[in-house]
Amino acid sequence: MIGGPCGNVCLRGINAATGQKGHSDECRGADTEKNARKLDIQSITCCSASLVNPKTDTLKQEREFLDKVYATYTVDHSLQTKVMRGLIMRTFQPFLRRGRGLELGCSDGFMTEMISNQIEHLDVVDGSRKFLDVASKRNLPNVKFVHALFEEYTTTDQYDYVFASYILEHVLDPVAVMKMARTVLKPGGLLMMVVPNARALSRQLALHMGLIKNLKALTENDHNHGHRRVYDRVDFNRHIDEAGFENVAQGGIMLKILADFQMDELIGGGMLKDAHVDGLYQLGLEYPDLCGSLFSIAKAKP
Secondary structure, eight states: OTTSSOSSOBOOOOOTTTOOOOOBSSOOOOOOOOOOTTSOEEEOOOSTTOSSOOOHHHHHHHHHHHHHHHTTOOOOOOHHHHHHHHHHHHHHGGGOOSSEEEEEOOTTSHHHHHHHTTSSEEEEEESOHHHHHHHHTTOOTTEEEEEOOGGGOOOSOOEEEEEEESOTTTSSOHHHHHHHHHHHEEEEEEEEEEEEBTTOHHHHHHHHTTSSSSTTOOOHHHHHTTOSOOBOHHHHHHHHHHTTEEEEEEEEEEEOOSOHHHHHHHHHTTSSOHHHHHHHHHHHHHOGGGEEEEEEEEEEOO
16 A cells, blocks of 8 residues: 555565565556457567566466456555555656656556556556556556566667556565666666655654564564565665666655554544644655655666
């Protein structure tokens, strides 16, 4: 769930070595090429030509697990989720100058629609046909949907932007996925990322209440949502650097005072109004380590 700590609801796969489950809103999966009814959805299968190229057996198990998860998974439509999605686009928008983009994961297409309104063309990669079907019903004329694992996605296209909101906490190898993004970006192109923050004020409160053992500990909720890690700015910047990127802009999105369900009650009950949300967003820019999520807008290092 967005900002708490999963973003746009991500369904990921399962680690063949550890058996750890995953999930993604922005997600993955692959299939043999076939027609996707009347939708503009392309299905790809790649192996040795993969841009990331992890072990084939691991990806096979990821796909099998995803098929089971997608059968019952529902998208989070909470008020907190909608607020966070809007704030993410508010953060990205000043850096968008039309052009072509690639979005990793689409969930219900809420973010997809907002992004598509800001650029000329958007390709979307997602492992869930269920999510692709839902997102495609928005009938976005400048969007093409592709059914594939991120690790298997390959293209000759080059993009001005790659969007990865709440993806890196789910994937087997976040640096590899970021390197894949680097190969498809045009010179000077931007990788726009959002991850949940281990040091969010709400998480620190949970630590002092004895609800979690440490800020990096994965809770039952984390495991249920397929989180393989939780980031702080040190880890985030380390992965950005290892993938060959450097930050153009970085910070936090919305100072997060309480857990998602509590934020929902405050927003839904009218206690937390638009002015309060704006204030928490502005505070987040001053105190990124207390925010629910961290963002980075990065470009490839020379």
